[in-house]
Amino acid sequence: MSGPSTYVPKSAIGRWFEARLPLMGMVHSSFIAYPVPRNLNYMWTFGAILSFMLVAQIVTGVVLAMHYIPSANEAFDSVTNDIMRNVNYGWLVRYMHTNGASLFFFAVYIHMFRGFYYGSFKPPRELLWIIGVIIYFLMMATAFMGYVLPWGSMSYAGATVITNLTSAIPFVGNSIAHWLWGGYAVGAPTLTRFYSLHYLLPFIIAAFVGLHVWALHVPGQNNPDGVEVQNVDRDTVAFTPYATIKDVFALSIFLIFYAWLIFYIPNYLLDPDNSKVANPLMTPAHVVPEWYLLPFYAILRAIPNKLMGVIALFAAIVVLALVPWLDRSPVKSAKYRPTYRFFFWVFVVVCIGLGYLGSQEPTEGTALIARILTAGYFGFFLVVMPLLSFTEKTKPIPASIADAVLPNKPAQAQA
Amino acid sequence: MTRFEITALATAAFALALAAGLALAQEGADQPNPPRQEWSFAGMFGTFDQAQLQRGFQVYKEVCSNCHALTIPFRTLAKPGGPGYTENQVKTLAATYQVTNAEPNDKGEIFKRPGTPADDFPRPEAYPNDQAAAATFGKAPPDMNLLAKSLKYERGFPWFVFDALPGLEYQEMGADYIDAILNGYTKPDDPQWNLYYPGHKIAMPQPITNGAVAYKDGTAPTLTNYAKDVSAFLTWAAEPNLEERKKIGLRVMLFLFVLAGLLYFTKKRIWEEVH
Numbered sequence: 001m002s003g004p005s006t007y008v009p010k011s012a013i014g015r016w017f018e019a020r021l022p023l024m025g026m027v028h029s030s031f032i033a034y035p036v037p038r039n040l041n042y043m044w045t046f047g048a049i050l051s052f053m054l055v056a057q058i059v060t061g062v063v064l065a066m067h068y069i070p071s072a073n074e075a076f077d078s079v080t081n082d083i084m085r086n087v088n089y090g091w092l093v094r095y096m097h098t099n100g101a102s103l104f105f106f107a108v109y110i111h112m113f114r115g116f117y118y119g120s121f122k123p124p125r126e127l128l129w130i131i132g133v134i135i136y137f138l139m140m141a142t143a144f145m146g147y148v149l150p151w152g153s154m155s156y157a158g159a160t161v162i163t164n165l166t167s168a169i170p171f172v173g174n175s176i177a178h179w180l181w182g183g184y185a186v187g188a189p190t191l192t193r194f195y196s197l198h199y200l201l202p203f204i205i206a207a208f209v210g211l212h213v214w215a216l217h218v219p220g221q222n223n224p225d226g227v228e229v230q231n232v233d234r235d236t237v238a239f240t241p242y243a244t245i246k247d248v249f250a251l252s253i254f255l256i257f258y259a260w261l262i263f264y265i266p267n268y269l270l271d272p273d274n275s276k277v278a279n280p281l282m283t284p285a286h287v288v289p290e291w292y293l294l295p296f297y298a299i300l301r302a303i304p305n306k307l308m309g310v311i312a313l314f315a316a317i318v319v320l321a322l323v324p325w326l327d328r329s330p331v332k333s334a335k336y337r338p339t340y341r342f343f344f345w346v347f348v349v350v351c352i353g354l355g356y357l358g359s360q361e362p363t364e365g366t367a368l369i370a371r372i373l374t375a376g377y378f379g380f381f382l383v384v385m386p387l388l389s390f391t392e393k394t395k396p397i398p399a400s401i402a403d404a405v406l407p408n409k410p411a412q413a414q415a
Numbered sequence: 416m417t418r419f420e421i422t423a424l425a426t427a428a429f430a431l432a433l434a435a436g437l438a439l440a441q442e443g444a445d446q447p448n449p450p451r452q453e454w455s456f457a458g459m460f461g462t463f464d465q466a467q468l469q470r471g472f473q474v475y476k477e478v479c480s481n482c483h484a485l486t487i488p489f490r491t492l493a494k495p496g497g498p499g500y501t502e503n504q505v506k507t508l509a510a511t512y513q514v515t516n517a518e519p520n521d522k523g524e525i526f527k528r529p530g531t532p533a534d535d536f537p538r539p540e541a542y543p544n545d546q547a548a549a550a551t552f553g554k555a556p557p558d559m560n561l562l563a564k565s566l567k568y569e570r571g572f573p574w575f576v577f578d579a580l581p582g583l584e585y586q587e588m589g590a591d592y593i594d595a596i597l598n599g600y601t602k603p604d605d606p607q608w609n610l611y612y613p614g615h616k617i618a619m620p621q622p623i624t625n626g627a628v629a630y631k632d633g634t635a636p637t638l639t640n641y642a643k644d645v646s647a648f649l650t651w652a653a654e655p656n657l658e659e660r661k662k663i664g665l666r667v668m669l670f671l672f673v674l675a676g677l678l679y680f681t682k683k684r685i686w687e688e689v690h
Contacts, residue, residue, distance in 0.1 A: 038689060080561055084656075085487065091656045092663075241685050249678040256671045263664025264459060265584050267564060272589070275565035275653075276557070285613075356572070 005029035030217055035236035036243045037223035039405040043114040044221060044243075045250035046107050047213075052251055053104040054209065058202050060097040061146075068149065070195035072188035075151035076277040092262070099261040101143050102269050105292035107254070108136060116323075117344055119332030120222040126324035128215040131208055133321040138205045140293065140317075145198040147290060151191060152274030157287040159186045159194070165300075168307040185280065225404040226332025227397055235401035286361055294358030295351050299377065301362050302370035312374065319381045327385040329392060336395040343384045350376040448568050449595030449611050452643065454587050456650065459665070462658050463651055468498035470630055471648025474641050475559070478623050482539055482548070485559040485652060490532035496658035497651055505532050512537055554618040563589030563646070563653040589653065590646040597623065597642035 005025030009015045018024055067087050069078040083090035112132070115121055121129035148159045163186060167177040182189025220229055220236075229235045237243075261268070269291060273284040289297050299316050303309035319326075334341040350373050357370045398404035455464045472492070475485065489509040492500045500508070509530035514537050519525050530537070542548035545555040557565075566589045570578060578585040596617070599610040606620035625638050634640055651657070 081486070085491070091660065095660075237689055242689065245678065245682045245685050249675065249682045252671060252675040252678050256668065256675060259664065259667045259671055260581065263660055263667060264581070265579055265586055266660070267586060268579050268584075270564075272565045272567040275561040 006033070030213070030239075031244070032238065032240040034217065034239040035229070035232050036221050036239050037229055037235060037401050038237045038242075039223050039225060039401050040221060040243070040246075041224050042246070042250055043110070043118075043224075045247050046111040046114065047216075048247035049107045049251050049254050050104070050111060051209065053100060053107060054202065054206060057097065057100050057104060058206070060093050060100060061199070061202065063093050064097055065199065068195075070149070070192050072151060072191050072278075075149060075191060079150045080275070095262045095266040098270060099258065099266060101146065102290065102292065103254070103258055103261065104139065105143070108139065109292070112136070112320075113348065116347075117334045117341075118222055118224055119226050119327070119329070119334070121324045122222075122327070122329075122332050123324070124219045125216075125222065128212060128219075129324055130321050131212045131215055133317070135205055135208045135212060136320070137317055138201055138208065142198060142201040142205065143290065143292070145194040145201070147274075148191065148194050149198060150274060151278045153276040153278055153282070153284050154271045154274040154287070156186060156278035156280065157273075157284055158289055159190060161287060162289075163190070165310045165313070168310045170307070187280075222332060223401060224333060224335060225398055225401060226336065227399075227401055227404065230400050231402070234406075288359050291355065291359070294356075295354035295377075296358075298354040298358035298370050299374050301358075302367065302374045316377065319378065323381065323385065326381055326389075328389040329394070331392075331394040331397055333397075336397050337388070337392060338395065339392050340384075340388050343380060343388070346376070347380040350380070446613065446615075447611065449588075449591040451585075452587075452591050452594055452646075454590055454647065454650075456647070456657055457587050458584070459581070459661060461661060463496065463647065465497075465499040466632060467644050467647045468651050469500070470632065470634060470640075471644035471646070471651075472498050473630070474623070474628050474645040475648055477628050478641075479559065479645065480536070480539060482542065482552070482556040483559045483562075484536075484538040484542075484556075486535045486538065487560060487652060487655075488533060488535050489530060491655055493532070494655065497655055498648070502532070509534060552618060556619065559649055559652060561653050563593060563650045565589070566592040568592065587650070590650045593646040593649055594642045597645070598638065 005022060005028055007018070007025040007028035009018050009024060014024065064083060067078060067083050067090065069075060079094065083094050085091075087093075115129065115132070144158070144162060148155045163177060163180050166180060167173040169176060178184060180190070181187065182193060271288065271290075273286075288294065296313050296316055300309045300313040303312045329337065329340070331337050334344055354370070354373045354377060357366055357373065360366060362370070454461065455467065456462060475483075479485075489505050489512075492498050492508070493502050493505045509532050512530040512534075513527040514530040514534045515525060515527050538544075539548075542551065542556075548555040568588065570585075577583045592611070595611040596609060599612065600606065600608070600621040601610050602608040607617055608615055609617040623638065623641050626636050628636060628641060630636055630640075634644075654660075
């Protein structure tokens with residue numbers, strides 16, 4: 001998997017190019033000849049889907065940036081009157097970009113939950129996982145700043161809520177908030193700097209995605225049985241055509257969902273309050289972020305103390321990076337870890353519950369549930385994972401990937 | 416952890432969520448939600464009814480435009496997927512308005528001139544900006560460019576899930592809301608009491624009643640008709656590309672389904688050798 005490519009171009013011009021810049025060899029060894037476990041299921045197609053969505057967001061974003069005006073007075077009109085009405089197919093590009101962001105997060109959550117379920121974060125893939133957490137955090141920052149750009153009512157309110165978190169930091173908090181805002185409240189300077197950073201961060205994400213794929217290609221993919229590749233001929237297949245066609249097929253199904261969103265329910269995920277221009281004197285009745293940030297919003301609101309709430313919010317993201325050291329079970333895949341599997345699904349329900357609570361106004365009753373679910377969220381990482389690492393009674397794992405998958409082998413997995 | 420236990424857990428979680436959703440919905444007993452209406456533009460194959468949009472435009476022009484701005488270009492009235500006026504009709508209509516020229520004249524004076532199709536509808540004369548309107552009314556009448564997209568009401572669980580599904584999709588919340596508000600002035604002695612407005616006290620007194628607008632195509636001049644027509648018109652104003660979007664969407668979906676089918680069988684064929 002690692003090491004110089006064995007690719008020899010067929011044409012003379014190809015060999016001339018390859019001797020000077022071995023690009024084709026790199027593509028060949030990384031995406032054509034590269035061996036992947038033969039037992040991967042469709043949960044492994046989301047990496048390719050995510051790469052496509054990143055490119056789609058960048059392309060649609062660059063087109064939008066040609067017409068968007070990052071000024072507090074003109075931003076809303078440039079989006080809702082110019083791009084949506086006057087620019088040819090501006091409405092299409094804008095809907096692709098907003099709904100693309102939501103689907104980008106949908107895919108990343110499935111990608112992450114795949115990692116939790118199958119133990120893809122375990123040695124030797126810890127750094128791969130940490131790079132993934134960094135990408136996730138950058139995505140959240142990018143999405144947050146992107147949401148501010150149309151300068152709608154909810155854009156302004158969201159910007160105010162999140163940037164105010166920094167004021168919770170003792171001593172320097174207020175100074176940091178004023179520095180971020182470029183003033184004493186969210187205003188025109190905030191918009192222009194968010195625009196600059198929103199344009200920049202996706203390319204930083206792309207760089208980290210490059211590192212992510214590189215870090216992946218060193219040990220190779222994990223697989224649903226959690227057993228490492230032992231024999232390349234028996235346990236793996238070449239990336240092209242096997243994984244390529246599977247990724248493309250999965251992408252086409254994903255695109256059906258994307259098209260359904262864009263063409264038939266484009267405003268489903270768009271908060272109607274964001275169709276009103278920002279007015280510092282009028283806050284929306286219910287301030288909520290986009291759905292993909294709701295669980296963290298619920299955690300933030302669950303803690304009664306402002307600073308502790310902010311710390312809990314960031315801890316909820318940082319704890320993801322610690323997972324390789326919290327879960328030390330030698331068995332990777334939840335397929336063979338019945339107790340962990342139960343808690344995994346409880347964790348999924350906890351996350352969905354937190355998301356729902358994040359969308360509702362906090363009341364007496366929901367505050368208690370939010371705290372219980374927050375405890376459940378952190379409990380999964382800080383209590384369940386370490387406890388189960390060595391005390392869990394796991395099922396016997398297959399001797400090899402080939403044993404798990406190929407039917408004509410006598411040494412069957414006993415799962 | 417058996418399949419049964421996992422299923423039981425999932426069912427319990429769903430039931431809990433459903434109960435929570437229903438509990439939260441009970442609070443709306445004296446604050447009813449706008450009733451769902453039938454709209455020609457709803458659903459996967461929905462289109463605007465041109466005659467309805469023209470009547471709705473007439474209602475906007477004669478009643479609403481006195482206070483509410485709608486800063487869309489005149490020419491959009493002739494664009495496909497809209498009210499379907501001809502270019503000449505739009506030119507004549509635009510010329511009846513006096514619009515402020517963007518640049519001053521040679522003497523440096525700001526002047527007004529008859530409108531052209533390229534111009535936007537001018538704001539209401541008496542209320543050139545939000546502050547002037549708020550000074551008169553107490554609250555500035557919202558612009559109508561995106562009014563139909565900016566209105567919502569709590570759907571609650573599980574309805575908000577169904578609202579996204581094919582066949583059940585619900586994108587017409589704004590139209591239903593506007594229609595409900597216009598029909599919601601149910602207390603004749605209190606012109607600012609509205610059944611559907613949150614808190615029941617709305618800054619806008621009843622703007623339109625039976626017989627206020629004389630329709631030219633024979634449709635009955637009733638409040639219910641005015642409300643429906645102007646709601647449809649405002650939905651078009653907020654989403655002028657709706658028809659084109661759904662048309663392109665159908666082609667895209669068909670293409671993707673065929674593509675997905677072909678890729679599926681290709682994938683199976685390629686993987687046969689390996690299995």
